[in-house]
Amino acid sequence: MMMQALLKKVQSKGIKILNNITLEHFEESNNSVKIKTNLLEFSTRKLFIATNGFAAQLINEDVKPARAQVLITKPIKRLHIKGTFHLDKGYYYFRNIDNRILFGGGRNLDFKGEETTEFNETEHIQNALETLLKTTILPETPFEIEHRWCGIMGVGLSGQKKVIVKPLGNHVYCGVRLGGMGIAIGSLIGKELVQLLD
Ligand SMILES: Cc1cc2nc3c(=O)[nH]c(=O)nc-3n(C[C@H](O)[C@H](O)[C@H](O)COP(=O)(O)OP(=O)(O)OC[C@H]3O[C@@H](n4cnc5c(N)ncnc54)[C@H](O)[C@@H]3O)c2cc1C
Known part of the structure; x- marks a missing residue:
């Protein structure tokens, strides 16, 4: 918008x-x-x-570049999660959007590898996202992933955020x-x- x-x-x-x-x-x-x-x-x-x-x-x-990987599920019936959530010091983020779970993060699993301007997803981080989704966020709810993507942020070399x-x-x-x-x-x-x- x-x-x-x-x-x-x-x-x-x-x-x-x-x-x-x-x-x-x-x-x-x-x-x-x-x-x-x-x-x-x-x-x-x-x-x-x-x-x-x-x-x-x-x-x-x-x-320097910092890639962030994301996935979104297909719509889930009776999805009770409402709001926006962070976990693991904010390295993961999820929310309900139109009865789907939008879930991203895991850059901390491979800081060096994600210091890139390449638009690719990696198996390591995507699997970690899917596992957390299965075990922690939706442990009793079947879901399917509809789409996976990534974006590039710009961060400071020494963690500087200004x-x-x-x-x-x-x-x-x-x-x-x-x-x-x-x-x-x-x-x-x-x-x-x-x-x-x-
Ligand atoms: C997964 C993810 C989730 C995010 N969530 C949030 C959020 O919830 N809230 C929030 O506020 N922000 C969020 N961000 C951060 C936000 O997306 C970025 O800070 C914002 O997009 C930066 O905008 P920008 O226009 O400065 O840079 P960009 O959107 O990166 O645009 C830069 C553009 O420059 C172009 N470009 C690069 N080099 C050249 C060149 N040499 N010549 C011509 N063009 C060039 C690129 O192709 C790109 O189109 C998120 C980012 C990601 C990746």
Whole structure:
């Protein structure tokens, strides 16, 4: 919903969105920033880097990728779990959504392996999620998994959790390291980035 609202707003202002294009390199000069992508090159007056967990590919800041794996069950009849729950110091998260269990986590089982920008699920973590679901969350309820996926977060190298919002030059700015909070605070970070222009 947030992304739909953002796209609607951007399009209503006539701003062009280029999808499926990768910024490979940028270089700042006196009045502009030269942009090189995998498809084309152009110059812009300002550049905001908001690539979060992927940021280390472009800038030298204290941010690294942290993948998080998730699964969701098919709808379950008479599912009594209501609300949002965390377990094991918050490394696991589950909730009822439309009578399904959405369950994610287990990054602590393989911190090094999950320090990646690759969109893949692993057997080790997916099995751990399924086992916890069977033994702890739904021990007496049969269920089937409908879908499994993952996402990439951006976290600090030393466990630092503060977002980095700052200028990197006269015309380049970054808003990265949103941790597991980017849905909640992403639009505010956008506002803070724009305020750096004032
Ligand atoms: C499983 C999971 C559950 C989460 N749950 C919550 C939650 O409950 N609440 C919450 O607030 N947050 C949650 N988060 C965190 C939240 O999703 C992120 O903080 C948020 O998506 C970050 O948004 P972003 O726009 O900064 O980065 P992203 O959404 O990662 O967007 C960055 C974009 O940049 C693109 N990109 C990367 N490199 C380049 C390049 N060189 N050129 C062009 N494009 C590039 C990427 O393809 C990507 O589309 C969760 C994350 C995960 C993975």
